[in-house]
Amino acid sequence: MLDVQVDDVGPPADWVKINVRATNDSFEVYALVPGLSLDEVRFQSDPAGRLISTGKPNQLDNFWGVTSFKKVVTLPARIDQLQTHADLTLHGCLHVHVPFVQQNL
Template sequence: MSNLVNVPNNRGLAKTNSNSNFPSLSNWLDDVFNRDLPSVLTSNFNTGITLPKVNIKETTDAFEVEMAVPGLKKSDFKLDVDNDVLSISTEITEEKEDKNDHYTRREFGYSSFKRSFTLPESVDDDKIEAHYKEGILSVILPKKEEAKQKSARRIEIS
């Protein structure tokens, strides 16, 4: 029990014992069982891959997109270009079954993501290339010839 000091309306001090700041056992149990399960308890349920991080770099000849997606195979990816939008996606379904004399255990999971990028008009979408190596998906978006930066040159005065 705590000793709290209350100030009554007549400005005098009155010493009282009170537990009003602590919830009762029944209130505490109601609070615990009526709230959503914390993510720590639900972490065994696979809700999918989070969106992978992307680096985009512009060079003289192209835009380079790098996406960190370790643990996948190049066959897991689907790249599409439609109406000047590049979409990179993956869908993975995993199922495991372990049979024993006394039990059968099945585990399954599903993971997916999709990232879409609007391509600038300067990209030659017929020449897009993609490579996957050591967990990094690299997509090269070459620029059209007329959009490439020309190197600086000196003009002679006649």
């Protein structure tokens, strides 16, 4: 079991589901953000192992009740923020590939 912490910043957004798994060289972060498009979702990372994910629907009064959110995911290791990248599917599945920092041997 990974020691991952997910915190809401501001109003709770329980409709955003986040799951993290570790591979041999990275964390794979999956978030369900249905109803949001690529231009409505942002994420930032820092070397300490934090991912900050935010979403803001272009249309605040929407049929699905999608609201703005900001979540901080604290990962249990240092990460390579320059190699971190994300993809969002048309179905609202956000995938963030987060490589570990490579140690110089």
